[in-house]
Amino acid sequence: MTVEIWFEFASTYSYLTVSRAEAACEAAGVAIEWKPFLLGPVFHAKGLSTSPFVLDPIKGAYMWRDVERRAARFGLPFQRPDIFPANGLNAARIMTATLDQPWCGEFARAVFQAQFVRGEDISQFETLAAALQACGVEPEPWLDQAQSDAVKATLRQRTETAQTRGLFGAPSFLVQGELFWGDDRLEDAIAWARAHPS
């Protein structure tokens, strides 16, 4: 039983999901397949120049308050960063390069904490190097590999796949073709995986 977790490093609600998914899935006996992708191309395909939360300030104001409340409910620290949306390209490439490493979920959480707890700029290699170091690994080889043509192509391909599979936001969950959108659907996605073992 597996839940595909599609997320974008710049996404506030992805912070909530990535922070709590491993514990929730482990408790339910469900495996995670991490699917880092980029929302930018998905928004651009709709004619949006940036995040809908920026384009619609009323909805944006609600989102910040909602995320703050949800984070408190999950016991997660949260602080609105100065930069939003961040450029999550480098983080997504590193995550793509490290997907077969047992610490890749830890890396993702470290990046989200840098952004939404300490307000750091996750487009910067020093922020990402620190997140790798927090996982107990030497950053340089992973930073290098993240810039390889193979990793770049894999991330581009995954972002295209997101669009062909009907994803329009993050986080999203895919369970045997069934799509769930939003951090508040994580439990539904896990329940679906348990109810529909492959």
Place this chain on the structure above:
Amino acid sequence: MTVEIWFEFASTYSYLTVSRAEAACEAAGVAIEWKPFLLGPVFHAKGLSTSPFVLDPIKGAYMWRDVERRAARFGLPFQRPDIFPANGLNAARIMTATLDQPWCGEFARAVFQAQFVRGEDISQFETLAAALQACGVEPEPWLDQAQSDAVKATLRQRTETAQTRGLFGAPSFLVQGELFWGDDRLEDAIAWARAHPS
């Protein structure tokens, strides 16, 4: 302790909320203040000509599947109607006229069932008359009162209030100035009301 439930009769997620709110609030010892309003003017103010679920077919396709799944989870029958979004103006006016009646929640549920269970057109007076009859009252006086200038003005005013209070979708919940959006926030709104008694 009171939760204001702002809803639009054409809204699929409002169907879920209106169907389960009275039981959920009663179980929690929280009172409901029904706030029927119109989403049309809210969307128009953003430059949208109709529901975002129609304007964005990818998001729309997701919504229909999501509502179907959520309805099943709550044990609610659900069938996608031919008309979407319906014109909820007459239903909202009748609800506005009946807000001090103990059966007004029952009326709202009857209208939503006509629309999302039997696929009826809720803009039609015969559909709305049948919903009033289901509450055990004579329809005519209420249908007449719903067309009064006072009721029309009250509904218009409430829709304007929705906008000034930062509402951008339905259902939404207001608890002492705290805004929650979406059927999946009903439990959060109730919990907020209990944690913050006035």
